[in-house]
Amino acid sequence: MSGKYDLNKDLKKDVDAPVILFQGVSKAYKDDIQAVSNINLEIRKGEFVFIVGNSGSGKSTLIKLMLREIKPTEGKIFVAGKELGRLRRMGIAKYRRTLGIVFQDFRLLNDRSVYENVAFAQRVIEAPSVEISRQVPKVLSLVGLTEKFKAFPKELSGGEQQRVALARALVNNPVILLADEPTGNLDPKNSWEIMRLLEEANRRGTTIVVVTHNKEIVDVMQKRVITMNKGVLVSDNKKGGYLHEKM
Amino acid sequence: MSGKYDLNKDLKKDVDAPVILFQGVSKAYKDDIQAVSNINLEIRKGEFVFIVGNSGSGKSTLIKLMLREIKPTEGKIFVAGKELGRLRRMGIAKYRRTLGIVFQDFRLLNDRSVYENVAFAQRVIEAPSVEISRQVPKVLSLVGLTEKFKAFPKELSGGEQQRVALARALVNNPVILLADEPTGNLDPKNSWEIMRLLEEANRRGTTIVVVTHNKEIVDVMQKRVITMNKGVLVSDNKKGGYLHEKM
Amino acid sequence: MRRCKTLFYNLGQGIRNIYRNRMFSLASIGTMTACLFLFGIFYFVLSNFQYMLKSAESTVGITVFFDDGLSDDEIKEVGNEILLRPEVTKVEFLSSEETWEQYKEKYLTDDLSESFGDDNPLENSASYTVYSDDVAKQSELVTYIEGLDGVRQVNNSDAIAESLNGINLAVGYVSGVIIIILLFVATFLIGTTIAMGISIRKQEISIMKLIGATDYFIRGPYIVEGVLLGLLGASIPLIFLYFTYNKMILYIGDKFTSVFSKVEFLDVDTVFSALIPISLLIGLGIGFIGSYVTLNRELRKIN
Amino acid sequence: MRRCKTLFYNLGQGIRNIYRNRMFSLASIGTMTACLFLFGIFYFVLSNFQYMLKSAESTVGITVFFDDGLSDDEIKEVGNEILLRPEVTKVEFLSSEETWEQYKEKYLTDDLSESFGDDNPLENSASYTVYSDDVAKQSELVTYIEGLDGVRQVNNSDAIAESLNGINLAVGYVSGVIIIILLFVATFLIGTTIAMGISIRKQEISIMKLIGATDYFIRGPYIVEGVLLGLLGASIPLIFLYFTYNKMILYIGDKFTSVFSKVEFLDVDTVFSALIPISLLIGLGIGFIGSYVTLNRELRKIN
Ligand SMILES: Nc1ncnc2c1ncn2[C@@H]1O[C@H](COP(=O)(O)OP(=O)(O)OP(=O)(O)O)[C@@H](O)[C@H]1O
Ligand SMILES: Nc1ncnc2c1ncn2[C@@H]1O[C@H](COP(=O)(O)OP(=O)(O)OP(=O)(O)O)[C@@H](O)[C@H]1O
């Protein structure tokens, strides 16, 4: 691994730089759709951050920017002190391997079984077979899907698919975990179990960013809450609840 | 339209038969996966019913059965007194046109714009062009997507897609509206607006069945609540809140 | 009114489908173009070849010798009777003097031929050379001529006639087989292309059905799409071939001027008066039937 | 070890991909099969045709007449000198007596020929018929023979020689052009099939990339898949053609026994010793290059 792009190492070291840093970041999808505007944001190692806001306020766009699925039209994003915009193809791949991601629309591999979907994340980091066959069943049982390991995504209920996506994000003990609406299809009991899993990962040192609409969870957990509105970061509470709508 | 399969007319008449009637319905996807077991259920015209329950408890399966997307492995389902299992291809199509459906995974037509997605439901019932161009913008503004009418599903946020799905379900003033988790990707404010829309449709006579995990909404709205657990209908409250988990 | 509206809707949607699934559209048109292009090339080769063989046939002659001392009038009578046969195109007379001249030229040295003086050892060698345009009937023709009064002997170059006839048959057979294979291959390729196209839209079709669209309603645009793609895929090779045909025959004629100088190619309009309707029909047929059949199968499977 | 593991992973995934995307796999194999099947048929027609022409060429003779009064030894000497030429396969001697017999049979009535008694008016018509196996060099050969001592005249059937030569060239040209077109068409068809296959998996590939898979990691199974499909698509027509070749030549030989009775077809092993490696290489090449190029383009586009 070339030193230049080895965010992995940098991320695992206790460097002083914030894990994630947005500097005046804007993203316009087309000329007229400004999804996020001039975001300045700093997330430190080991933080647990909720991002909340109305539908269409730019939360998923923020996550996609962190993941470097898309590039900002203005401003810069730094992860562990390295600018994402400067990464080349190989560097991007390596960077993403240090992340765990839950997509709002799950994005499971439709022609692979639940087991293979989760194992895939491990294969990508070239984990040895022994570890894969030890780790995957463990994480599947954490999200309560032990019995479904053979099923294909189409044969799962909405909430089950969401939990597979979460298992995939957790299996590599990522440095940063980005979860876009990870409990949208889950009942309250399952939702709370997922939150417990995230808190546990957080305690082990993973930096966690969760986009959610679940007011109850945000209110109860009292973590840092970032509120978006129409693409603008309108509030950033160190310890807070779901902001009440202003309109 | 042949009289035999014209559920539409039957549904619109004030017949005595319950709108939806499940008689000992079971559905097994594979030999070992019993998604719902021996369901007996009656929904009367004009009711507003919540279906709640754990992830994987068979709620979506119930909806799919009502829609006749799948057939029960045991038991019978009657809609307006007609058995769904007896419908032929044409009859099924006609039956579905009387429904409004919000799928858990949205199922929008990816290569059509928001406008076309909603208009499609009207084209299917062969609505005249004038009505389409009057009705579609109206319903899009109800769900707050007036500005997005040109966008394609991929260019929408999760919540926006969900609202398009709802607009499509509402546009025909359906006799029955089946909504599977219609607020899973929506913030509290939008969720409540959607619920108000559903209540309004209900007041106009539409029978409404909503699958949801949103405890707050269920608790506040005090409608009939059906609770599923592991494929079994465990409780049916005429006016109630979200049941607390037993385990 | 309603029919008209449906037609417009189907047309509009069909065209939009083609545009939106550019990848698939290009693949279908390309496949169709490729197949019909090959088909066209074969059609050229074969129709011209058969045309040339037909001309070649008409140059194969039968030689007719007469009974000793037959008068000129009687000989003319024989000629007329031969000309009665419909397949006979030409009868050429060669007097015994001409025969002797030719012979001398071919086999004898000048000294030797002078030694004959004005004698003609081939006194009885006057002959007709009979040309027909159907070598297949040559043996029949020979029997007919042999039966005529005043005919002593009929020589026909069986070998050449049979060769030509054989080549003719062989070309017909091989061409038939290749064209049938080609059509099979084309149908298969276009079938799979359409099937893949539909399988890409399985999701879309299933959504439409769940919303209550009838098979009939769903089918419309896809069939319009299939037909348009078929016609487009048939037109492209036609246009291309039409404008290159003359260049091709010029080029080939040029290359083999020594051999083919006398043989003419079919002209552009003759060839295309058959090729255009055939190609368009194939395009239309495959486009329509292909999408109709695949759609029906797919529609039946869903739900 | 790690390399080995990667190889196994790629192989396993590749095979699983083929199975899971049966539709696409069938389409690719079918396209490849169809194209290489046509290719094989052409290869048969052309290799046999050229083989037959080669045999036909060797039956075209040159007739050599000698100076008056050349002795038998001198004639033999001329024959030996002709045989020195490498392209000459056979030299046949025809004495003047034999020539006269043939002539009598062909042109004269019995009465007339008897009137000559034992005289031979064609005393000086002894000749050699020279057969060569390369008609293209015939005029050169004629010049050479004309330059020999004791040769009076050389008659060669220019027309036939030139025809054969021309047909040979024409067949070579047409075959070359058709095979090139066929390869183009095949590459295009298989290219679009692969492109469609990849476009179906765009979603899948994009998910893999978002999880941190490198292009290299993603590519492996797809390339294995492409290569396997290519080889399969090449093997099927080969196997089919191999087992039907003998039947085909028997059938054709049977149909046209009158014409082709003397001409032999190439035997199965000769034909396939060239066709097998060519087909497999084409299959392998298109499968590998097709999937590699399309993948790279697609991988570059995503993100
Ligand atoms: N690919 C795209 N092309 C054009 N516009 C887009 C695209 N993706 C998102 N948008 C627009 O950008 C805005 C922000 O989208 P985003 O997905 O970030 O919202 P969100 O906060 O995640 O909403 P939700 O809670 O509904 O998921 C929305 O108005 C959306 O329509
Ligand atoms: N096509 C299928 N094949 C096999 N099993 C299936 C299929 N669809 C659903 N199941 C199984 O049936 C059970 C019930 O699924 P269903 O989708 O009805 O759950 P649900 O109540 O809607 O859950 P959620 O709240 O997570 O959406 C689940 O265990 C699921 O894995």
Ligand SMILES: [Mg+2]
């Ligand atoms: Mg979002």
Ligand SMILES: [Mg+2]
């Ligand atoms: Mg569900």
